[in-house]
Amino acid sequence: MSNVVNLEVEITDLLRRHGSLSVAFLTRFLNERGIFCTRQKVERTLRKLVEQKKVEAFYTNGNKRKHYRLR
Template sequence: MDSTISLESEITNLLRVHGSLSVAFLTRFLNEMGLECTRQKVERTLRRMIQQRKVEAFYTNGNKRKHYRLR
């Protein structure tokens, strides 16, 4: 459970600094920071954060990639 909470806080910090990001960039930045995580783990955490209304998902530029930003 601690890893989930720390992952949520790190994602929140990254979104606060960079604005909106896709799952690929979030995973890349987290791995560069030393947190070993997969894309699936990041997506699962983001879905949980959307349900808690901390983050919102949207599509941009007509591509089919979701981007996430803080509410």
Template sequence: MSNVVDLEREIGNILRSRGPLSVAFLTRFLNERGIFCTRQKVERTLRKLVEQRKVEAFYTNGNRRNHYRLR
């Protein structure tokens, strides 16, 4: 369970420092920090954070890919 909390905190730290990002970039930056996770795990965590209203999902450039930013 602490692993999930760490992932949520790390996603928050990355979004705070780099601004809005897509799932692909979040996964890449997490892997660079030494937190090895898959895109699916990041998406699942982001859906949880959106439900908790900590993160906001939006589209840019009409490419229909979700980008995420802190609320």
């Protein structure tokens, strides 16, 4: 369970630092920080953060990729 909490903290830190990001960029930045995780794990964690209303999901410019930002 502590790994999930750590991943949540890292994701919120990245969103605070970079603004809005897609899952692909979040996964890339996490892997560059040394936190090796898959895209599916990042998506699962983001869904939990959206349910907790800490993060919001939105679409930009008509492309079909979700972006996430802090509330």
